[in-house]
Amino acid sequence: MSAPRIIGNGSERIGETLSGPIEVPLPLARVTQCRVDHAFSLVLVEEHAPTRSWVIRIGAPFSLHDPAGGVESFVDDAPPSQWAPAIDALLHELVATARALADGTLSLRLGGGGAVHAPPLPYYESWQITGPKPEEFVLVCAPGGSLARWPASVG
Numbered sequence: 001m002s003a004p005r006i007i008g009n010g011s012e013r014i015g016e017t018l019s020g021p022i023e024v025p026l027p028l029a030r031v032t033q034c035r036v037d038h039a040f041s042l043v044l045v046e047e048h049a050p051t052r053s054w055v056i057r058i059g060a061p062f063s064l065h066d067p068a069g070g071v072e073s074f075v076d077d078a079p080p081s082q083w084a085p086a087i088d089a090l091l092h093e094l095v096a097t098a099r100a101l102a103d104g105t106l107s108l109r110l111g112g113g114g115a116v117h118a119p120p121l122p123y124y125e126s127w128q129i130t131g132p133k134p135e136e137f138v139l140v141c142a143p144g145g146s147l148a149r150w151p152a153s154v155g
Contacts, residue, residue, distance in 0.1 A: 018147045024098035024129055024139060026054055028111075031095065034087045036080055044095055046132070054131025056098070058106070058118045062127075064089055067113030089114065098129065104145025120145030 029044035032053075039059035046052045061075045064086055074086055094111025101107055104120030106127045118127045120141050128140045138150040 016149055017142075018100075018149055020100045020102040020104065020147055022100040022139070022147060022149075024100065025137065026095065026098045026129070026131065029054060029095050031090050031093050034083075034091050036083050036087075039076065040074065040083065040086065042090060042095075044131075047094070049132075052132035054129065056095075056106075056108070056127065056129050058116075058127045059124070060118055060121045060126035062106075062116060062118035065115040065117065090116070100139060100141065100147050104141045104147060106141065 026044070027049070028047045030047060031042050032045045033041075033043035035041040035043065039057050040062070041055055041057045044054045044056065046054075059076055061073060063071050063073045065071050066089070072085055074083065090110075093114075095108050096111050097109040099107045099109075104126070106116070106118040106129075108116040110116070118141075120126050121143065123143050125143065126141045128138065130138050135151075140148045142148055
């Protein structure tokens, strides 16, 4: 398998294909925005460095697990009104950890005890994390659950 590539703005960056689990180097961060377009995105600001932000973009069905054990599922092609419970639960919440599991599932642990799980999809990228600047860290769940990271040198 060849190395994943990002091409744009006249430059090319070569990344690396990885196997999970991977701990995302995301410090404790708070969700400051929820965005809905062709995906569901969370914009997070680091608690101890408020000028540094991350974006978690989920373009696939995902589940939201509350601390009491309840689970609510969201599909990526739902009408905007269907996203309200996810926005209510996630806006202003702390994200304590972010992991890419061995099968490509994104697992976010929330400060209040809940979690978000976004599994891989067979035919397209299901999620991506960028931050604190896109040139510093990008992690993508490729079709089928393989993981790609840019730049390749990020630990």
